[in-house]
Amino acid sequence: MFTLDQTLARDCAVVGDLPLCRLLLMNDSQYPWLILVPRQDGLREICQLDDDQQAKLMNESNLVSHILLQEFGAEKLNVAALGNxxxxxxLHHIARYAGDPAWPKPVWGALPPKPYSADALEERLARLQRSLAAVGSPLSFPA
Incomplete structure (x- = not known):
């Protein structure tokens, strides 16, 4: 059974489940920041996924990247699987802009997170879900 890490659960809101991954929104309104988490316990590295799962992860990463580019007009994407x-x-997917608070440095540790207001979080989640539906992405919702 899949269990989301406590830190990710605390710091993120669930957008929904794609075929392989749970898609999360980092609760930091300074950046459009999405995270893919393969729904399999005990994984630390991408190379621990089998070939089919790696292909699914790449497809889901491309989907999330396109949404950040098209829906949020990202000038640059930071995509990383740090895990430190x-x-x-x-897998982090962060839309970056020349005028964002951390530019041009990495976002990690640059500034304290600015959580979304309840209304803004609800609106951002709905916007992401609509964007995924518009491209025909199979999104389900965890129980």
Missing amino acids: MVPQLH
Whole structure:
């Protein structure tokens, strides 16, 4: 059974489930920041996925990247699987802009997160879900 790391659960809101991954929105309104987490326990590295799962992860990463580019007009994407503080395999997708608060440096540790207001979080999640539906992405919702 899949269990989301406590840190990710605390710091993120669930957008929904794609075929392989749970898609999360980082609760930091300074950046459009999405995270893919393969729904398999015990993974730390991409190479631990089998070939089919790696292909699905790449497809889902491309989907999320296109949404950040098209829906949020990202000038640059930062895509990374660091895992230094959260060992569960997860892949960050961060839309970056020349005028964002951390530019041109990495976002990690640059500034404290600015959580979304309840209304803004609800609107951002709905916008992402609509964007995924518009491209025919199979999105389900965890129980």
